[in-house]
Amino acid sequence: MPLIEAARFGIEPNSEKDAIPALRAALTACRDTNASALAFEGGTYHFWPDRAFEKYAFISNNDEGLKRVAFLLRGKHHFRIDGRGAQFIFHGPMTPFLVEECRDLRIENLSIDYTRPFHSEGRILAVREDSVDLAIPEDYPFDIRNGVLVFVADIRHPSVPTTVKSGEILYPYGHLLAYDPERRETAYMVYDKYGVQSGIAAESIGPRQVRIQVPGVNASPGDTLVFAAAHRNDPGFVISKSSDIRLRNVRIHHVGGMGVIAQRSANISLDHLIVAPPNESRVISATADATHFTNCTGRIEIRDCIFENQMDDASNIHGLYGQVTRILGPNKLEVRLVHPQQAGLTFIEAGTRLEFSDHRTLEGFGECVVESVEYLNKEYSIVTTTEMLPASVLPRTVVADADANTAEVIIENCVIRNNRARGILLGSRGKMRITGNTFHTPGAALLFEGDANHWFEQAGVRDVVIRNNTFDNCNYGVWGDACIEVRSGIAEASRVASRYNRNITIEENVFRVFGTHPLVAIYSVSGLTFRKNSVELTHLYPPRKNDGHGWLDSSNCDRIQWEDPVEICGKRSLPDAHKVLVPVAEA
Structure with a gap:
């Protein structure tokens, strides 16, 4: 089976030319010749939605719709896409990779980004009770139309206007959130400002400066105000009804949804996957979770990855x-x-x-x-x-x-930091091993959830080991009260009888905390062991309101074995704790 070079079809690196027509020809040749791989030369490639594949897709925890897709991979077996360090740049709304009913597929050595992010950002100049003044960088084009702030594309789309379409791409916002520009993380204890999706009244107060009329924005002058994307239309890698899929040495700098979403699939491996902004001019990478797994079986392996600055959790694994x-x-x-x-x-x-x-x-x-x-x-x-x-x-x-959502999960040697919300939501019924990771999250680093009244996500773990991780000053935000927490949607009156989560072992971890709020907060759990852990008290943030309640907050549980953590001399922060880089895997 041959390896096909993309260059044979006129896919040229470092050219502004739309690579989609040549890519379609190359993928057709791969199918017709039963090729084993499609390889690119190093360099930058541009992809436009105009001539991309089109497919209506239902994607778990993202928005359904008619998608324009660059790499539409259907029924491919024993196939590899090798970017050889290529940078894939996407223009406008489109989904980079859609993998459907494939087996033994590898995607490696490439990065993806967009010319115009799906979110927008502005530097806060002043905050009042009912308004905020902003300076908006050129990376986020905008207009004020009929007194309303509207974010627009970097260039006008060439489509012809009709009675139902303007021919223009807009970038609607769903909520607002303030970020600390120095630490490049959500500002201390800020919360989302919702209720802005229909538009925000605005007026110009100077070149690229606006005053937005929004009461009660939780922010301070100097913060970066993020206008979060209103939709999750364009996740990066959609894996559906597939097996033995591996992403290796892939960087996701930005996507308009989740970085990687796998649904009803088996044996997924993420190896040296980095979800992070391309540079310090942006504080957001993916506009939703970095990774997400729904009703997956076999094994999920996440090793040596970095997940930072995404607008939601690092991973959520559930049915x-x-x-x-x-x-x-x-x-x-x-x-x-x-x-x-x-x-x-x-x-x-x-x-x-x-x-x-x-x-x-x-x-x-x-x-x-x-x-x-x-x-x-x-x-x-x-x-x-x-x-x-x-x-x-x-x-x-x-x-x-009952037979889905049973994947054995291994999450090892990863760095999770500076994102909105939580770290990992643990919900597989299979064995789950969380080892050697570093967490710096504003909410709970590890969360046991599942509910049947809102998200309708099946969880209820049966065998979890959390070992040799560092929880580095988590809980500096509003998305949780402990480093490791249960927030399953069990009615309060039913928690006495329910034992939804079972058999959780937490051992040999380091908890670095800036107060005496709980390390573990649980309810309706049968079987929790906490042993051989240590805690260091730091002063990186002001104390939380729930300080002084003890390291364990538990109710309606049984079979709890608790060994108090060893308290050791603390520091302000681990040396270079927020500069950890995962090395690129060798070929």
């Missing part, structure tokens, strides 16, 4: 809950995918082993095997089972695929 809406017979029911970012996903098929759970306790109470599924539309399905439904199945009961 899906559908909600029972009607009982149609003794072995027949109607199921709805409730959350709009789950609509359209295939999560029940003939032969699926369904797990039924109470939406209040999240505890499972029965199983059935699916005989057939009739998908009515992207939300509703009619499910027939091979046996009688359990008597406790009622409307609002939730169902999950």
